[in-house]
Amino acid sequence: MPRASGRTVQGHVARKRFGQNFLADSRYVARIADAVSPRPGETVVEIGPGLGALTAELVVRAGRLVAVEIDRDLAARLRERFPPDALTLVEGDALAFDFAALGKDLRVVGNLPYNISSPLLFHLAAQAHALRDLTVMLQKEVVARMTAAPATPDYGRLTVMLQATFAVERLFTVPPGAFRPAPKVDSAVARLVPLRAAAPAIADPARFAAIVAAAFAQRRKTLRNALAKLVAPAAFAAAAIDPQRRGETLSVAEFVALSKAAASDR
Numbered sequence: 025m026p027r028a029s030g031r032t033v034q035g036h037v038a039r040k041r042f043g044q045n046f047l048a049d050s051r052y053v054a055r056i057a058d059a060v061s062p063r064p065g066e067t068v069v070e071i072g073p074g075l076g077a078l079t080a081e082l083v084v085r086a087g088r089l090v091a092v093e094i095d096r097d098l099a100a101r102l103r104e105r106f107p108p109d110a111l112t113l114v115e116g117d118a119l120a121f122d123f124a125a126l127g128k129d130l131r132v133v134g135n136l137p138y139n140i141s142s143p144l145l146f147h148l149a150a151q152a153h154a155l156r157d158l159t160v161m162l163q164k165e166v167v168a169r170m171t172a173a174p175a176t177p178d179y180g181r182l183t184v185m186l187q188a189t190f191a192v193e194r195l196f197t198v199p200p201g202a203f204r205p206a207p208k209v210d211s212a213v214a215r216l217v218p219l220r221a222a223a224p225a226i227a228d229p230a231r232f233a234a235i236v237a238a239a240f241a242q243r244r245k246t247l248r249n250a251l252a253k254l255v256a257p258a259a260f261a262a263a264a265i266d267p268q269r270r271g272e273t274l275s276v277a278e279f280v281a282l283s284k285a286a287a288s289d290r
């Protein structure tokens with residue numbers, strides 16, 4: 025376990041604005057690395073390597089790694105610790121990083137900064153064609169939303185947008201005590217695998233995203249009201265969806281059908 029006092033971990037003052045809670049329990053580090061089980065020759069990309077706990081385990085298994093870290097001080101430490109043939113370190117913002125430029129079949133992994141988890145997942149979903157899988161640690165509640173079923177309180181925009189692109193599976197939970205500093209929330213590790221050929225064909229992703237966002241913006245509204253500006257009455261009929269329903273009752277496939285009908289209606 026790294027030495028820690030307050031927010032100082034191994035001599036580094038953890039930065040809240042970068043969501044820095046470092047994994048300090050080696051059992052969970054090993055469980056995440058085992059969940060990925062990378063093999064030499066695979067392109068493994070870690071988001072937010074931090075102090076390198078998971079990085080070291082992944083390097084042992086994969087031989088080499090690409091990592092994207094925004095914190096300049098941590099990037100400098102990582103460069104000192106890992107030789108360049110083991111770690112290609114990109115100092116920058118994962119939200120702006122072009123993962124697909126690294127190739128195809130990428131194995132992306134990270135204990136994600138929780139303050140940007142949703143935008144980061146959307147950014148990765150947009151590059152799903154380049155991923156083999158994505159293994160991420162997130163706030164437990166976010167993983168509950170990612171894996172939720174229709175008509176449950178956790179089902180929402182994040183659920184539909186991610187499940188339209190990935191098969192999402194919760195692997196295990198991680199308690200606050202496994203981190204330094206300890207976060208206030210429980211965490212969970214999830215695996216996302218692109219659906220690829222099995223993914224629903226979405227002709228107009230921007231329209232789909234707008235319909236999903238509007239359907240959940242006010243959960244109590246009927247679809248007729250929530251989508252008045254986006255979906256004409258005839259499109260509801262064409263998709264065989266009752267406009268009196270609420271968005272939270274629609275399956276992912278029904279959202280896809282509705283956006284398709286709305287597109288051909290124009």
Ligand code: SAM
Nearest residue numbers: 042045046047072073074094095117118135137
């Ligand atoms: N992987 C380490 C671990 O498990 O101990 C650190 C995890 S910590 C929750 C999140 C890491 O992501 C930090 O190292 C933080 O500096 C980095 N980070 C935060 N925002 C980032 C961004 N936009 N792009 C890349 N890295 C980021």
